[in-house]
Amino acid sequence: MQELTKQTRELTASSVRTWDLPVRLVHWMFVVLVFASWLSSEIGGNAMTYHMWVGYSILALVLFRVAWGFLGSQHARFGDFVRGPFVVARYLGGVLRKDSPHFVGHNPAGGWSVLALLLSLFVQAATGLFANDEIATEGPLAGYVASTVSDLLTTVHRYNFNVLLGLIGLHLAAVVFHLLVKRENLISAMVTGRKRLPPGTPVVEGRMASLWLAVVLLAIAAAAVAALLNFA
Ligand code: HEM
Ligand code: HEM
Numbered sequence: 001m002q003e004l005t006k007q008t009r010e011l012t013a014s015s016v017r018t019w020d021l022p023v024r025l026v027h028w029m030f031v032v033l034v035f036a037s038w039l040s041s042e043i044g045g046n047a048m049t050y051h052m053w054v055g056y057s058i059l060a061l062v063l064f065r066v067a068w069g070f071l072g073s074q075h076a077r078f079g080d081f082v083r084g085p086f087v088v089a090r091y092l093g094g095v096l097r098k099d100s101p102h103f104v105g106h107n108p109a110g111g112w113s114v115l116a117l118l119l120s121l122f123v124q125a126a127t128g129l130f131a132n133d134e135i136a137t138e139g140p141l142a143g144y145v146a147s148t149v150s151d152l153l154t155t156v157h158r159y160n161f162n163v164l165l166g167l168i169g170l171h172l173a174a175v176v177f178h179l180l181v182k183r184e185n186l187i188s189a190m191v192t193g194r195k196r197l198p199p200g201t202p203v204v205e206g207r208m209a210s211l212w213l214a215v216v217l218l219a220i221a222a223a224a225v226a227a228l229l230n231f232a
Pocket of ligand 2: 126
C-alpha cells in the first residue's frame, strides 16, 4: 500500500479520480485497433492496406502513451506504478488475503503487465514495418533491409502476435479476478475514470495533466510516424 505521506489522504468519498481521459481513450482504442489488425490480417488481400494503417495508428498511440508515462497525470506516470521485484512479490504473496491493499492506480503486478503490453504492441507494430507476406504486401521499410532480415522480422511479427494474445488473456484474467474475488470493478474505472475504493484507503491525490498537453503529444507522435512513412 502507498505509504501515508504528506501527499496522501485518507479516502472519505466512495470514489476517486484515477484515469484521465487520454489514458481511457487510448486504452479503448487499443482494444478496437488490435481486433481490427487481427481481422484485416485474417481477411488478407486488399484488407492488408487497412492492416497497415491500423498498425501505424497503434504505433503512434504507443509512442504517445510512453510520453504520457513521463509527462501525463499522476496515475498515468511510470513512476507511479512501476515497482521493484520485492514489492511485486510481496503484493502477489498476499493478493488472496482479505486485507490485501487496494491501489488507486495500477497495482505492483499490474504495472509490469502494462509495460509488457505496451512493449509487445510496439514490437508488433515495429516489426510490421519490415514484414512481407511473400505475395503482394510488404511493410514500408521492408525494402531497406535484406530479404532474410525482412523474413526474420516477419516471423517475429507472427510469433509476437501470440505473445500479445497471451498477455491480453492474462490481463483479462486479472481484471475478472479483481471483479469476482476482490469485488473491485476496474472496468468501470477505465470507462468513467473514477475508481471505487473502500473508505479509509490511503490515496495519493491524482494530479491531472492538461488535455492540451495530450493533444500536442499525440500530434507529435502521429507526426513522427507520418515522417517515417514519408521517408520510406
Ligand atoms: C486488445 C486488448 C487490450 C489491450 C492491448 C489492453 C491494454 C491495456 C493497457 C496498456 C493498460 C494500461 C492502461 C494505461 O495505464 O494506459 C490496460 C489497463 C486496463 N485494461 Fe486493458 N487492454 C485490452 C483489453 C481490455 C479489455 C477487453 C478490458 C475489459 C474487459 C480491459 C480492462 C482494463 C482495465 C480495467 C485496466 C486498468 C487496470 C488497473 O486498474 O490497473 N482491457 N489495458
Ligand atoms: C500492433 C499492430 C499489428 C498487429 C496486431 C498485427 C498483427 C498481424 C497478424 C496477426 C498477422 C498474421 C500473421 C500470420 O500470418 O500468422 C500479420 C501479418 C502481417 N502484418 Fe501485421 N500487425 C500489426 C502491425 C503491422 C504493421 C504496422 C505492418 C506494416 C506496415 C504490418 C504488416 C504485416 C504484413 C506484411 C503481414 C503479412 C506477413 C505474413 O505473411 O505473415 N503489420 N499482422
